[in-house]
Amino acid sequence: MSGRVVRGLALLVVVLLASGCAAIPESSDPKAVEWVDEGNTTTPINPPPSGTDPLALVRSFVDSTAAPASNHKAARLHLSTGMERNWQPEPGMLVVDNVDTIPAPQQRDTPRGVQLVSLQADKVGRLLPDQSFQPETGEYRAQLRVEQRPDGEWRITEPPPGLVVSENSFSATYRQVPVYFLDHDSGGVVPDLRYVVSQPVSTLPGRVIDLLTSGPSERYRGAVNTAIPEGVHPKTNTSEATDGALEVNLSELGEVTPQTRKLVAAQVVYSLQSVSSARVRLKEEGMPLLPDAQDLRPTDVAEFEGTDGAHPDAPALAVVDERLVYLDRRANPVPGPAGSGEYDVLRAGLAPGGDHLSAVTRVPDGVELRVGGFGSTLSPLGLRGNNMSKPSWRGDSEVWTAVDGRDVVRVRSDGESWSADRVDVRALTGGEPIADLRVSPDGTRVAAVVGGKVAVSGIDDSDGRAVLREPNVLSGPNDTSVTGVEWRGSDSLVVLTDSNAAPVFDVSADGYQWTPYTSANLGQPLSVVTVDPGRRVIVADRSGLWEARDTNDVWGLLQVPIGGGSIPFFPG
Template identity: 30%
Template sequence: MRARAAAALLALGVLAGCGTVPDSSAPVQITQVAEPPGDIGIEALPPVAGASPEEVVRGFVDAMASTTRNHPVARQYLTREAAGEWDDTDGVTVISADYAPVASADGSVTLTAGLVGKVDTQGSFTVGAGQAFAFTFALTEEDGEWRIANPTDGLVQLEPDFARTYDQVNAFFLDPTGTRVVPDPRFLVSGESQPTALVDRLLVGPSTAVAAGVVNPAAGVELRSNVAVDQQVATVDLTGLPTGGADALNVLCAQLVWSLDQLDDVRAVRVTVDGEPVDLPGVPDVQTVDDWASFDPDAVPAASVGHYVADGALRTVTAGEVVPGAAGTGQLGLVSAAVTADARTNELGTTVAVAVVGGSTTLLAGPYGGDLTAVLTAGSFTVPTVSATREEVWTVRDGTEVIRVPATGSPQTVSATTLPGLGPARVFRLSPDGVRAAVVVDGPDGGQLLVGTVVRDDDQVAVRDLRAVAPDLSQVVDVAWRTASSLVVLAGARDEDGTGPYTVGVDGWGLDALSSAGLPAQPTAVAAAPSRPVLVVAGGTLWQLAAGTWSTLVRGQGPVAGGSPFYPL
């Protein structure tokens, strides 16, 4: 029912110094902050004479996929009163393409479809939990034609239309240590207003899901005018900077540059305050991510090579070498481990391992290459996990008690009040920035994947807002962080047999299957890290993903026996 125009494809230590900025000036009103241009996406067609109620509803859904401001064609499917009252800016409901409108004798039409998810007014996506979407449109005759009298506020879009029209990009905030930016995925309409919309989202603040776990140096800052892009340089003119001196301005610039760098038309950023360029020692007038490389959300130390456990000993994927110290002897009966890494010194730090000897399970800790001493005992511990921002290791004891082990000091219980009610936790993985945690809990349909936010308040640490991000996957076996905003999951798809590898965004968008070709059996454990090959255990041997193909650790050589792979961070 519509002609389609060209559409964009869906894109799958604070620095020291002093800043010189003018005092203040009045902000200028920003126009078209989040409005899409009229020439991107889908051209809608108006209703035809004599259209049935079902055809009117179909036409309305089609017309909502247009990106023309205010959706004038979609309003033609509404009564005059409804057309004047309909709010098309109240988020987007994304439904499956195989929707069904069914008319009733009274002229109403009930639309049913699978609920893919919802996007709020700030562009944050929440995945559907497998439930159906249903809405009954009341139609009435107006001037001899059927028209909708009760449109739902916001847009309802089919998944393919949504994917063609919107880009997923990250608004970057700051982790509590102030050392790296944290991705907060947002969906924005493609087009020339996207840079302004993205900066606007940044200034408004983080999404509800991650707000309690991040810091926003941009809070209270305003844009004086729309972001202008000229020859791939975006100029961002700000006002109302908070107090905090050069350090605050440094991290604000890092936020802006890392966020805008994702856009196709932006390669550098010029930041001005009240119309005057910022003056940051060591930072050029036109900034790139290279100037803020220390804030890289996916930075991994060179020392972060793959490790695994074999015959009770900790080894590296480099020719199966055993690690130095007690962990490499095999005498401790190790079954899993994690190691911290220092990006500044490129050295490995603390080792925490789980040992099982004679039916007793013990958590051991010590310096990498040194002696390991008993820290805790339990019936079980999950595979230990680390982040790149703090020298500490986390695990879950007996499926319910989340524990963090600092490099210095005693183990501490982390508040996770909702976790016991969700089921025993058998996998717990911190994100590289330490702001999120991916958890696999046992449920009625097997393992379920949840993602929560790590919240730090003075000396109190908690894991909150645990939410399902891959409801279409069942029997989840393991999970690892491929980047700060994406996961690798070992699971079975709904209504399918067997376990395979998948990738999915931290918000649940973009669930894709990875190839299993070359694996000798179903994978049972996975390890990943930014810029590192994915590792899995299949048939009791280790395999790595390179160029979309699974291969042995050393090409041309046989598979290496082992389990519980991981990368130090």
């Protein structure tokens, strides 16, 4: 990614936050020191070291802009007196890597004591005003004007118009948190990845609740819902009570049903679990939100946990020699024409409940999609093309596929028959072909391989038509092309690339974190990736099927009598 070393997030370093008071001695050479003291955090905000040259000053400025304390005081101390007071950076934050500074050519009329500095870096992405992350690629260039003060110290008089932050500073200052909203049918909670300042730890829960009550990130507002009525916000600070419970006191919800109150509780409890292990004491205007449950843990709202996997009894399957077999040590054919050889099965998908099967089958003029009960006759839908992606189920009554790399079709059941309609994918593809397409386990998003990159888009079907809006394009490491994708959970993906050194990655759904799996035992090209309900990853190369449970695992050969030319898959 933009030439930087790919690695996992490191978000546990001390950062600066909140207000303090400046102590400036009365002298002709002031040195401002601001102290931030919240809870157990007491961190000085110092100006750049005395004697810092213009190039080092600009690099230090880029490192300091991530800290939001006192309106980015640490960054302002790098600016001239007038600019320090008047600097109003644009909303959002550009994250960059490989930061370099070089002297810019001086103009003829440049006065003494002025240095133009060229700032060069690789773009990593942007923290948007709603605290979500959007990957970006390419080179960043800016020219800053630095002037020497009468005391000999250099200060920036013309900074960039927006916040430009080094990746190291960003990862040290911000922490990724999943904030939970409701899936498309409001039956369970789903994560929306956001970023909050990680220190002081005592105020983390309050920041998460502020994001929760502000609603989903802009990109997913049409794909997810919330049970929290508009205008409802924390009535008091989210804080720990004397008995250790975490108190969340919301303003009045209005006339809402008991079920809505339970959904609100699920959103709050699941959103807080990544930043606190305390039980949650949820209130409305100082009174218990749920009259029969004062203190809550995730187990108390487990009925709303997202559908992040298939039914435990649903089998794992594989397409082998155009027949469907069980993915086990015997590899017996499945019942019905999909296993007998009556259909020439090229790809298939099993519904999460295990009762319905979809298959892309060969026909004389191309391929067609069939859907039906598992073990039964699969009915053709009249949907044909030259090629179709592996079917991906959205619940037990809806299946998606990409046709000829151009159109995305979803097939839905009304309980009696199946019908197909096209999905609006113009925002997703930008005219590029779709090589792979998978619906997230919670049914709110699609991940697709488009033009050698991963595009993640929310599914907006609020008016009955499915539209994929505002895709987040996740670019992999330099000089690699993405060849396959699968959801590992509701907030992470497994991505295949054409790289020999790093053929498989674990990727956060927003594209910030790319963590490589080991390449040991794998050979290119990798043709298939699938993930079981326990998050075990299985990939196929020419020699066989390989499995790994963690990015640090060495790939082990899957002990089944099925070769590398097969297409294994799990329900979903």
